[in-house]
Amino acid sequence: MTAEEILAALTRILHDLLLNDSIVLTMETRREDVPGWDSFNYINFIVAVEIEFGVKFKVADIESFANVGAIVTEAIKLRGR
Amino acid sequence: MQNVTPSVPAMSWLPTAPDFRARLRAALDTANPADRLQNLVSLASCHLGFLETIQLDRAFAQLALKEAPGFAPVRLGVLASSTVDHLLPAIRVAGLRRRLLIDAYCGAYGQYRQDLLDPTSSLHQFAPQTVLFSLTARGAFAGVPLTASVADVDAVITRFIDDLRSLWRKARGAFNSSIIQQTFMDVTEPLFGSYDRLVPGAPSPVVARLSGRLEEAAAQDGVLLLDVARASERDGIDAWFDTGRWLQGKLEIAPQAAPKYGDLLARILAAQRGLSKKCLVLDLDNTLWGGVIGDDGMEGIVLGEGSAVGEAHLALQHYAKQLTERGIILAVCSKNDTRVAEEVFDKHPEMVLRRPDIAAFVANWNDKAENLKTIATRLNIGIESLVFVDDNPVERARIRESLPMIAVPELPEDAAQYVRCLADAGYFEAVAFTSEDQQRAQQYAANVERDALLESAQSMDEFLRGLKMSVVSGPFTAVDHVRIVQLINKTNQFNTTTRRYTSEEITELTNHPSALTLQFRLLDRIGDNGLVSTMIMRPTSDREDVLEIENWVMSCRVFGRQLEFEAMNIAAEAARQRGARALIADYIATPKNGVISSLYSSLGFSELHNVGSNTGAQRWCLNLENYVMHDTHIARVGAAG
Numbered sequence: 220m221t222a223e224e225i226l227a228a229l230t231r232i233l234h235d236l237l238l239n240d241s242i243v244l245t246m247e248t249r250r251e252d253v254p255g256w257d258s259f260n261y262i263n264f265i266v267a268v269e270i271e272f273g274v275k276f277k278v279a280d281i282e283s284f285a286n287v288g289a290i291v292t293e294a295i296k297l298r299g300r
Numbered sequence: 301m302q303n304v305t306p307s308v309p310a311m312s313w314l315p316t317a318p319d320f321r322a323r324l325r326a327a328l329d330t331a332n333p334a335d336r337l338q339n340l341v342s343l344a345s346c347h348l349g350f351l352e353t354i355q356l357d358r359a360f361a362q363l364a365l366k367e368a369p370g371f372a373p374v375r376l377g378v379l380a381s382s383t384v385d386h387l388l389p390a391i392r393v394a395g396l397r398r399r400l401l402i403d404a405y406c407g408a409y410g411q412y413r414q415d416l417l418d419p420t421s422s423l424h425q426f427a428p429q430t431v432l433f434s435l436t437a438r439g440a441f442a443g444v445p446l447t448a449s450v451a452d453v454d455a456v457i458t459r460f461i462d463d464l465r466s467l468w469r470k471a472r473g474a475f476n477s478s479i480i481q482q483t484f485m486d487v488t489e490p491l492f493g494s495y496d497r498l499v500p501g502a503p504s505p506v507v508a509r510l511s512g513r514l515e516e517a518a519a520q521d522g523v524l525l526l527d528v529a530r531a532s533e534r535d536g537i538d539a540w541f542d543t544g545r546w547l548q549g550k551l552e553i554a555p556q557a558a559p560k561y562g563d564l565l566a567r568i569l570a571a572q573r574g575l576s577k578k579c580l581v582l583d584l585d586n587t588l589w590g591g592v593i594g595d596d597g598m599e600g601i602v603l604g605e606g607s608a609v610g611e612a613h614l615a616l617q618h619y620a621k622q623l624t625e626r627g628i629i630l631a632v633c634s635k636n637d638t639r640v641a642e643e644v645f646d647k648h649p650e651m652v653l654r655r656p657d658i659a660a661f662v663a664n665w666n667d668k669a670e671n672l673k674t675i676a677t678r679l680n681i682g683i684e685s686l687v688f689v690d691d692n693p694v695e696r697a698r699i700r701e702s703l704p705m706i707a708v709p710e711l712p713e714d715a716a717q718y719v720r721c722l723a724d725a726g727y728f729e730a731v732a733f734t735s736e737d738q739q740r741a742q743q744y745a746a747n748v749e750r751d752a753l754l755e756s757a758q759s760m761d762e763f764l765r766g767l768k769m770s771v772v773s774g775p776f777t778a779v780d781h782v783r784i785v786q787l788i789n790k791t792n793q794f795n796t797t798t799r800r801y802t803s804e805e806i807t808e809l810t811n812h813p814s815a816l817t818l819q820f821r822l823l824d825r826i827g828d829n830g831l832v833s834t835m836i837m838r839p840t841s842d843r844e845d846v847l848e849i850e851n852w853v854m855s856c857r858v859f860g861r862q863l864e865f866e867a868m869n870i871a872a873e874a875a876r877q878r879g880a881r882a883l884i885a886d887y888i889a890t891p892k893n894g895v896i897s898s899l900y901s902s903l904g905f906s907e908l909h910n911v912g913s914n915t916g917a918q919r920w921c922l923n924l925e926n927y928v929m930h931d932t933h934i935a936r937v938g939a940a941g
Contacts, residue, residue, distance in 0.1 A: 235321070238358040259385060262386070262545065263350075269306045270306050270349065274304070274305065278544045281548065
């Protein structure tokens, strides 16, 4: 999967999670840029992404992802193993 | 390396919803709220992942429903020592699957004691009907040193359990609610390895001992258990507990286990309200045995020892037989000639199920949907209390389409997995196991005998006279308590008000001097029908000499035997002895109790107009001063209790 495809999947997951199809995600989007994407829904989002891609993120990464692009990069890395 | 991919609990009995996203969005665009709810319920009946469950819950929340016709409202208070907010969407969605509208309350993290003890807390304002305690075992094993003896461990556990019991008592005292206690998952790591089992103070043995003591205490105190420990053994602890989530947010139950957790809980809540399934309907060819009896004949079908396939089908028969021993009714629905199909039950040496085990046997070439309706009618149970097990995906899809209220498990292709699939689905969740349950199979077999008697009788009157019926009646007693609670809460057809009572409320009624309670047991020459009817009466608030029949239920097994007339004779007499001059009674119509819509008029009550019309209830009145006893063929013998 390319970075763009993963970004599209993350966007779909966030649309579903918050039931809001108007959210636009870019590699630079930060959690606080998206209304409703609080810490509770961040854990939900991480779980949904892990199930979708069949990966497990490290707790250190989950705590420190700077933006959506960082999640995409880590997902590509874990899927490549 | 462990945990490289997420592990998710299986819910394989539910059919998949391939176009979930599109269907959910279509449901959201449905303007009519009733249609939208219906669309959401049909999605809730499918296999939903963690993310789909959250979406469905959000869509449901947008409806902001407090009540809906055909749905039972439930106020659930969750008291937890870990984060549980992520479980609430799944609890509500699993409720929808069972036609429960669950309003779930959970307090702030770690505040459950204050919530319970402070009468001004929002939990007290919420007034839960059921309180779920979701507590971790960490408090217990953290207090036990590794060097502890068995006695030391027991002392710690006793304190833990005593504390728990006092919480149960407080919840009961405050809300008169039923109590559900979550069992303790073993999330500990081995210290010595297998040798842990021989060290009483090691964490895992402490959890095991605690679990044993919890079961004893729950049984003594009438508390129900939500067995996540068993589920986590079934699915693997990694599917239920994720160390990362615990560290991130103190989530004891992993988010991906939420859908299963919600389903396990909703089963119990549904069972408390009489919504568990009652009857297992089995297909025959390639379900109860391998092969097709019509083509392969008695020698050709695969069943029994010596073949893995034959043993797999036999295992399903054993399981069905065990279900009858706990009170589940069996039926057969098959495309076959009746004579050919019945012969297998009568003559095949390997069969575990025999013809008398089957309360309704329907084998013909008609549409199965029609046959399932026939089975429900013949057994006199609601069609929604059927589970239909068929290996053929086409038949399954057809039944789901035409009769969506029937549960149809998505049977795996491998016969070796049939039992597991059926067991995992939890259709027959129970909240009690009574002597009535143990005898139900015989009672249904006896009913087949009674039906034969009815067919040979010249008239209904002759049939009833020939049965030589008698009734044993008396007030509610502690001995019959569990059955009384079960009967009141499971009965949907002959139920005048469909008021539900918790075990605690029935205890209060049993001991209340002004309440007049009656239970009825019907016997006849074929057998004991068991405790089949209860009535609850109380003086009305304004007049001591008028008793109100607050609730009256009767098991569908004894419809058409005149028991309602004899029960009213007994009730009228008991009320007169209390000095009552009149009875009043409400009939509150539901989609299920139409069978008694003219009950009170047939018993000589007159309808009081202009009363209660805004509540949808019909109010009826009976003057006891000129009450004439109804003639019946039921003799009165002794008193129960």
